[in-house]
Amino acid sequence: MIDLYAMGSPNVVKIYIALEEMGLPYTAHPVDVFGEAQFSPEFLKLNPNAKVPVIVDPEGPREAVGGQPYTVFESGAILVYLADKTGRFLAKDGAARYDALQWMMVQMTTIGPMFGQYVHFMRFAPKGNDYSLDRYRTQVRRVLEVLETRLAAVPFLGGQSYSIADIATFPWARNIGPLLGKAAEGDFPRLMAWVAGIAARPAVIRALAAVDDVRTKTTQFDQANAEAMDRLFGRGKHNAAA
Numbered sequence: 001m002i003d004l005y006a007m008g009s010p011n012v013v014k015i016y017i018a019l020e021e022m023g024l025p026y027t028a029h030p031v032d033v034f035g036e037a038q039f040s041p042e043f044l045k046l047n048p049n050a051k052v053p054v055i056v057d058p059e060g061p062r063e064a065v066g067g068q069p070y071t072v073f074e075s076g077a078i079l080v081y082l083a084d085k086t087g088r089f090l091a092k093d094g095a096a097r098y099d100a101l102q103w104m105m106v107q108m109t110t111i112g113p114m115f116g117q118y119v120h121f122m123r124f125a126p127k128g129n130d131y132s133l134d135r136y137r138t139q140v141r142r143v144l145e146v147l148e149t150r151l152a153a154v155p156f157l158g159g160q161s162y163s164i165a166d167i168a169t170f171p172w173a174r175n176i177g178p179l180l181g182k183a184a185e186g187d188f189p190r191l192m193a194w195v196a197g198i199a200a201r202p203a204v205i206r207a208l209a210a211v212d213d214v215r216t217k218t219t220q221f222d223q224a225n226a227e228a229m230d231r232l233f234g235r236g237k238h239n240a241a242a
């Protein structure tokens with residue numbers, strides 16, 4: 001049974017979806033990121049970078065870790081690990097494998113960070129950061145246009161088959177309306193149709209229900225105390241640049 005260290009954020013939603021799609025049994029352990037739980041010594045042993053998601057797989061390559069259950073952090077690495085473990089949603093070799101990996105990397109290196117910074121300046125930064133807000137909103141729209149163009153050529157991001165590239169990107173793309181405004185959805189018709197198709201998959205419906213459950217067990221950002229938010233964002237006494 002895989003242990004998943006979790007909260008309700010898009011990087012974790014990917015892993016819920018992968019586990020459900022692959023039919024792998026798992027136990028979710030809520031990590032209260034808005035309550036500083038990622039900085040506990042126990043959690044830092046799982047991920048020294050203090051971020052969810054993390055999985056621990058008792059059936060992983062034990063020889064690498066002196067017989068201990070194998071730990072994987074970073075959502076992209078976890079998706080590749082689970083795909084290779086099950087032989088699903090990532091071709092074993094050839095162009096189809098690298099097509100899926102490169103589109104998954106677009107999510108890891110651009111969609112996630114640009115959406116993340118956009119949300120930060122929209123929701124959490126003090127007013128008066130219009131340059132940053134405009135920069136990240138523009139980058140978000142730019143990369144969504146890249147996905148829209150890709151989906152004009154192929155049904156899925158990796159090409160002809162649903163893959164870990166789609167699983168990585170769906171949790172971000174489904175938030176186009178909430179983050180950019182409902183009208184923005186009309187600018188990305190192929191992407192929104194792709195979102196609707198993935199949202200209708202039974203495994204995705206199960207995964208999103210499990211995410212709703214973990215949200216009830218973790219502090220939500222609007223309930224977090226000021227010190228926890230300062231530590232999370234490296235502000236106030238946690239500002240290492242000061």
Ligand SMILES: N[C@@H](CCC(=O)N[C@@H](CS)C(=O)NCC(=O)O)C(=O)O
Pocket residue numbers: 009010011012033038050051052053073074075076232
């Ligand atoms: N690149 C990482 C990003 C993970 C990440 O940013 N996790 C956030 C929640 S979505 C987190 O745990 N943040 C806690 C912190 O930064 O202290 C991945 O894809 O796994």
